[in-house]
Amino acid sequence: MKFVMVGTVAAVGLLLASVPAAGQTPATPDNPLATVTELSCQFPAATSANWKDGEPETRPRQQNMRLEISAISVADGTAEIRGTAGRAYVTAVLSGWSLYFVETAVGQLNVTTVFAQEAAPNRLKAVHSRHGYLQMQVGNFIAEPSVSQNYGDCEIQE
Secondary structure: OOHHHHHHHHHHHHEEEEEEEOOOOOOOOOHHHOOOOOOOEEEEEEEEEEEEOEEEEEEEEEEEEEEEEEEEEEEEOOEEEEEEOOOEEEEEEEEEEEEEEEEEOOEEEEEEEEEEEEEOOOEEEEEEEEOOOOOOOOOEEEOOOOEEEEEEEEEEEE
């Protein structure tokens, strides 16, 4: 009986030693994306793809694409994006250490992802993807899917 009691006391002691004491902060840093309300983003590099004879061909390019994301509410799951196509109201989703902005329209899906990792001081890594297709044919022209991925970063605005 003594052996079981001593083993139980030792196990409880080890368990209590692994629990942080009151007032101690966890080792994980705060996620800056949980409270962000506005971002200014730039995407200087991109890749697009077209299909030739059924095979995808990619094309990298340099650009000067900018997006402003405002009225971000992670709690409500909403935000507003202003960019090359004007203003759009989008869904905001915080998952882990990434903040996603999802925009849908007829035949179009755009996703902007901001990562809680710095690309440079005060700038967070980001990716903007566009996927679209509307089936149509005008004369000899047959519409193809339009896809691109843009790479850059976003600055948290205060």
